[in-house]
Amino acid sequence: MRTTRLETAVLGRSPLGAHIRFLMEGPHGNMIHSTVPPTMVGRACHFRTIDEYWFVLSGAGELWRRSPDGQETTTRLVPGVCVDIPLGTSFQYRCTGSEALVFTCTALPPWPGDDEAVLIDGPWVPSVGTEAGGE
Template structure:
């Protein structure tokens, strides 16, 4: 059994730009706490082998998702909203409010490394401050 808190969780940077904390790791998946500062627009990507599930805790933002079948749309990210990023879906997110956009992100199976994210062009120009990269969004 494991217990983690935000204060004790290791921190890093996702390949898309968000500030992250590594909350939980297991054989079938892992969970991070993601913070997107005001004005930040993450890099667009699709994943090679995982699905992700996000749950918004605070702040405001948007996620653009484009499925392999061509279905696409923008979803408003506000507290209480949960979205999926199915394998093969291209996506991009941004913080649209004056406070950071904060959400948990669960990856299934566990995040294999930064090569998982294939960076592509998205609908918005990325705005990410330069810092070292670390893990999943």
């Protein structure tokens, strides 16, 4: 059994640009805390092997998703909203408010490493650096 406190969790950067804290890691999945600063637009991608589940804690944003069959949707991200990103779904997110967009993200199975994310062109121009995890 483990317990993690947000303020002591290891800091990182997702390959899409969000600032993250590693909350929990287990044999079947893991959880991070993600922060997307105001005006930031993340890189678009799809994953090679995982599903993700997000729960929005604070802030406001948008999530674009395109399923493998081509169906597209844009979802408003506000506190209390929970979304899934099934394997093979292309997606991109952005913060639309004056405060950071903050959400938890659970990956199943566990996140295998930054090469999991296959970068693609999305509907919005990213506002982070061009290298994975960079500024």
